Amino acid sequence: MFETLAAAPPDPILGLTDTFVQDPRSDKINLTIGVYRDESGLTPILKSVKQAEERLLSSEKSKGYLGIDGLPEFRKLAGELTLGEWVEPERAAVCQTPGGTGALRVAADFLAKQTPHARVWCSTPTWPNHNSIFESAGLETKAYPYLSDDRKSLDFAAMFELLEREGRAGDVLLLHACCHNPTGIDPTTEQWSELAELAGQRGMLPLIDFAYHGFGDGLDEDRRAIAEISKHHAEFFVCSSYSKNFGLYSERVGALLAVCPDHTIAQRLASNIKVSVRSNYSNPPRHGGAIVAEILGDAELREQWLVELAQMRGRIHSMRTQFVEAMKQSGCAVDFSFLLGQRGMFSYSGLTPMQVDWLRTQKGIYIVGSGRINVAGITTSNMATLTNAIAEALRT
Numbered sequence: 001m002f003e004t005l006a007a008a009p010p011d012p013i014l015g016l017t018d019t020f021v022q023d024p025r026s027d028k029i030n031l032t033i034g035v036y037r038d039e040s041g042l043t044p045i046l047k048s049v050k051q052a053e054e055r056l057l058s059s060e061k062s063k064g065y066l067g068i069d070g071l072p073e074f075r076k077l078a079g080e081l082t083l084g085e086w087v088e089p090e091r092a093a094v095c096q097t098p099g100g101t102g103a104l105r106v107a108a109d110f111l112a113k114q115t116p117h118a119r120v121w122c123s124t125p126t127w128p129n130h131n132s133i134f135e136s137a138g139l140e141t142k143a144y145p146y147l148s149d150d151r152k153s154l155d156f157a158a159m160f161e162l163l164e165r166e167g168r169a170g171d172v173l174l175l176h177a178c179c180h181n182p183t184g185i186d187p188t189t190e191q192w193s194e195l196a197e198l199a200g201q202r203g204m205l206p207l208i209d210f211a212y213h214g215f216g217d218g219l220d221e222d223r224r225a226i227a228e229i230s231k232h233h234a235e236f237f238v239c240s241s242y243s244k245n246f247g248l249y250s251e252r253v254g255a256l257l258a259v260c261p262d263h264t265i266a267q268r269l270a271s272n273i274k275v276s277v278r279s280n281y282s283n284p285p286r287h288g289g290a291i292v293a294e295i296l297g298d299a300e301l302r303e304q305w306l307v308e309l310a311q312m313r314g315r316i317h318s319m320r321t322q323f324v325e326a327m328k329q330s331g332c333a334v335d336f337s338f339l340l341g342q343r344g345m346f347s348y349s350g351l352t353p354m355q356v357d358w359l360r361t362q363k364g365i366y367i368v369g370s371g372r373i374n375v376a377g378i379t380t381s382n383m384a385t386l387t388n389a390i391a392e393a394l395r396t
């Protein structure tokens with residue numbers, strides 16, 4: 001039956017990691033995949049997570065199915081963490097999902113069914129899975145400009161102008177709440193306010209991808225997009241991920257938060273979301289959601305988690321600063337100080353595909369073809385190897 005089936009291309013990022021694993025060089029460096037790494041190059045399990053797991057191990061009584069929309073305690077706490085003081089809890093339909101990807105896919109399925117003519121506007125560039133997820137669900141995706149021509153800053157004027165001209169009522173405006181992937185460049189609070197107002201005037205539905213809550217400037221600061229959007233929109237969606245900020249990558253925990261004008265609409269919407277989930281994966285896995293609920297619901301564990309989150313954020317920030325300084329010290333003619341304005345794990349380095357290729361083949365340094373680097377993959381011990389190699393790549 002499948003004799004003539006052609007092989008699908010490997011995932012551009014996960015495929016590179018496979019090549020990295022097979023690379024025999026001992027000083028190889030992987031700056032591709034979007035996971036946090038500590039100073040020793042490991043993706044750690046947070047102490048707060050371990051403690052929560054110990055508690056769960058001794059208190060858990062059943063592995064029975066969760067409800068279609070997940071653990072009630074998780075949903076309540078996720079709602080508070082994300083929507084906080086701006087949205088009354090009864091106005092939000094919150095559904096626990098398998099990761100942020102699951103939240104995006106559930107949102108996409110729901111929108112494809114309810115608003116099949118909606119077009120989903122994605123930034124150029126964006127996380128490549130955005131287009132795949134919405135297109136797989138049957139929705140059309142459209143691109144809005146984001147990065148300026150020098151690839152160092154946000155081209156807000158171009159973004160605004162295109163959305164103002166082409167955005168239609170009922171379209172979906174997909175935004176990254178903070179730590180934009182892949183550029184690390186976020187709008188300012190004023191720009192968020194202008195965008196929120198524009199989307200409101202055009203009748204567009206904001207859908208906020210919140211994969212890096214707490215990795216930018218802080219838990220509250222990273223919610224500035226949500227603060228501004230909630231002022232102008234009675235309806236918007238947030239797709240949250242707890243993969244990065246709780247280090248729960250493989251536990252697959254996320255949430256779709258659909259904000260509605262009132263409780264009645266929220267209930268009706270929630271029932272439709274459940275229909276999408278039921279015919280997809282039926283109900284979410286328990287463990288990750290239970291860990292998040294255990295931590296957020298306990299003052300001591302929450303405090304411990306906040307400290308650990310601040311440490312991860314601080315290390316990323318420090319690596320970014322040290323990288324810029326080390327590039328300066330290497331005598332490189334290119335000034336990398338534009339990276340200091342970027343936030344989160346990713347940065348657009350400005351390296352060309354040829355330079356990226358040279359770094360991989362000649363030096364065992366793995367960077368995505370677009371020049372995106374995972375700053376969290378840099379450590380004090382690989383800094384000199386990395387910056388010297390980049391300086392050489394830029395010379396040759």
Ligand SMILES: Cc1ncc(COP(=O)(O)O)c(C=O)c1O
Nearest residue numbers: 034099100101127181211241243
């Ligand atoms: C922008 C963005 N959205 C969503 C996700 C999905 O996160 P998860 O691993 O929780 O599915 C990622 C993960 O890399 C991401 O970068």
